[in-house]
Amino acid sequence: xxxxxxxxxxxxxxxxxxxxxxxxxxxxxxxxxxxxxxxxxxxxxxxxxxxxxxxxxxxxxxxxxxxxxxxxxxxxxxxxxxxxxxxxxxxxxxxxxxxxxxxxxxxxxxxxxxxxxxxxxxxxxxxxxxxxxxxxxxxxxxxxxxxxxxxxxxxxxxxxxxxxxxxxxxxxxxxxxxxxxxxxxxxxxxxxxxxxxxxxxxx
Numbered sequence: 688x689x690x691x692x693x694x695x696x697x698x699x700x701x702x703x704x705x706x707x708x709x710x711x712x713x714x715x716x717x718x719x720x721x722x723x724x725x726x727x728x729x730x731x732x733x734x735x736x737x738x739x740x741x742x743x744x745x746x747x748x749x750x751x752x753x754x755x756x757x758x759x760x761x762x763x764x765x766x767x768x769x770x771x772x773x774x775x776x777x778x779x780x781x782x783x784x785x786x787x788x789x790x791x792x793x794x795x796x797x798x799x800x801x802x803x804x805x806x807x808x809x810x811x812x813x814x815x816x817x818x819x820x821x822x823x824x825x826x827x828x829x830x831x832x833x834x835x836x837x838x839x840x841x842x843x844x845x846x847x848x849x850x851x852x853x854x855x856x857x858x859x860x861x862x863x864x865x866x867x868x869x870x871x872x873x874x875x876x877x878x879x880x881x882x883x884x885x886x887x888x889x890x
Contacts, residue, residue, distance in 0.1 A: 714743075715783050723778035737766055744790055751794070751833040751884070757850075761797040765790050791884045798849050798877050833883050841876035848873055 718736060725733035744765050748758050768789050776785050834842060847858035848869070859869040 714739075715781055718786070719778055719782040722773065722776050722782060726773065726776070726778070737769070740769065740786065741766060747787075747790060748794060752880075753834050757797055761793055764797070765793045768793055791881075794884065795877065795881045798845065798880060833880055836883060837876055837879060841872055841879060844869055844872035845876045 718739070721732045721736040725736060741762055744762050745758060748761055752758075769786070772789060776782070834845070837845070843862060844858065847853045847861060848855060851858075853861065855866050855869050855873075859866040862869065
C-alpha cells in the first residue's frame with residue numbers, strides 16, 4: 688500500500704492557509720503553495736494536492752500515449768515518486784517543471800518495463816483473437832499524440848511487447864521479423880518517446 692494513501696485518506700480538519708492564499712492563482716502557483724504547506728505537515732493540503740495531480744497526470748498520459756491498461760499504474764507510480772521526492776521541492780521555484788520531470792521519467796519507465804498479461808490468457812488466445820486485441824490496443828494508443836508520431840514499425844513493436852505483453856520472440860514471430868530486429872525497434876521506439884517528451888519540456 689502506497690505511502691500516499693495515508694495523505695489521501697487521513698489528515699486534519701483544520702482550514703489551511705493555502706485554501707485562502709491561492710484561490711485566484713494559476714495551477715503552478717497554487718500547487719507550489721500546497722506543496723510548501725504539505726512540507727510543513729499540512730495533511731489537508733497534501734491530500735488535496737495529490738488528488739489534483741492524479742487527474743492531471745492521468746490526462747497527460749492519455750493525451751501523449753493514448754489509453755492503455757497501465758495508465759492507472761503509471762499514475763500511482765508518479766504519485767509515489769512525488770511523495771518520496773516531496774522534500775526536494777523548493778517552493779521558491781516553479782512547481783510544474785519539478786512535477787513533469789518526475790512524470791516524464793515514470794512515463795518512459797512504464798514502457799521500459801515488460802508488461803505481461805496472465806500467461807494463461809495469452810496461451811489460450813487464438814491467432815485471430817490476438818490480432819484483434821493488438822489492433823484494438825493500437826487504435827487506443829494512436830489516440831495519444833506521441834504514440835501516433837511513431838513510425839508504424841515502432842508502434843507495432845511497442846504495442847505487442849509493452850502493452851499486449853508478448854515476449855520478444857512471440858512479437859517477432861507475429862511481425863515476421865527476427866527477434867534482434869524486434870528488440871532494436873522497441874529500444875528505438877522508447878528512445879524516440881523519451882526524446883519527444885524532453886522536446887516538449889524545452890518548447
